Amino acid sequence: MSRKKLTYSLVTIIIIFFCLTANSTAQPVPGEDENIQFLVTFGRDGATSWGDDDFSQTWFFAIPKEYKGRFYIRVFDPDTGGEHDEPKGEWNTRTQFSVYGGKGVDPEINEDSRGLQPTGNYKSGTLLASRIFGEDRQYDNKYYTFGPFNPTEGDYSEKWGYIFKVIADGISGDDGNLYRYFLSREPNNDVPIEGANAFTYEYTFRMWNNTQSISHIYPFIDEGVIYVKQKNFDWDDDGTIVVVSRVRKGIQVPISNEDDWVESRIGVEPEEVNSSLDFQFHKKKEFLVRNNNVVISLENQRGDNLKFFSAPIGGVPIYQPRIVVRKVDKNQ
Ligand SMILES: [Ca+2]
Ligand SMILES: [Ca+2]
Ligand SMILES: [Ca+2]
């Protein structure tokens, strides 16, 4: 083997090694690498200027086909009241959490299922469990656990395994419900399932109340993507949104301010295909923008929405200045 080939092989081995070891657990939603404290969904009587465009949020959990055990979907702080939540007047928001399985859930087959807007047949699939929470001390700063479920109750996909959908609908009121999920093997503890992942097509989350913080989300760039169109909503002119990848040190994208959408196109480099991008949300440093809720979605040049994975596929992309492989002439 020539030295050049050997160098390429070693680089390939190192990259594969990092891809395998970088598979952090996907079970907390928001994920471990994202540095996002909470998802947020307002009651449907809320004002969109508070940062939720449609009062509904859809997430998917993918259970690998090898996993045969039962599992649970745990919701932390499902109530709206007490700790963590965002009041407007008295607490009156009621949120319905619903778990769906069976045929019709797979969002690659059924576009309505993606839940970008809570319209059409976005509740497709078989309803497995549902519960409505208002202000409820029993579940304030605590978990409520859905399940147990069997993986085969999900919608089977060759690519992703058994897919389950969880929709949070703000069915009444005007306060913001902050919450998060954990996909667990056990009902009363957070015990991850090896190889599981979670994803959404429209991410609505709360930024930290800390001017030093940087949050991340990780869309996966499929084969054939030439550019992506990013759309962000109600960013409150809070700092910057920057895109980083293995070959991109960081480009700033246009940001929204108050109750508005801003969109832009980002060209995709060939080296970025089949890997994740790192969308970084840098808080404004000069002063604190409080309680900033933000919505983001992406689509490719064909208008197909991209998935944001709670555990980035291939690991967190780290910018690497291009490696130059020098040809060594043995005759010298
Ligand atoms: Ca609460
Ligand atoms: Ca209220
Ligand atoms: Ca809550």
Ligand SMILES: [Ca+2]
């Ligand atoms: Ca906002």
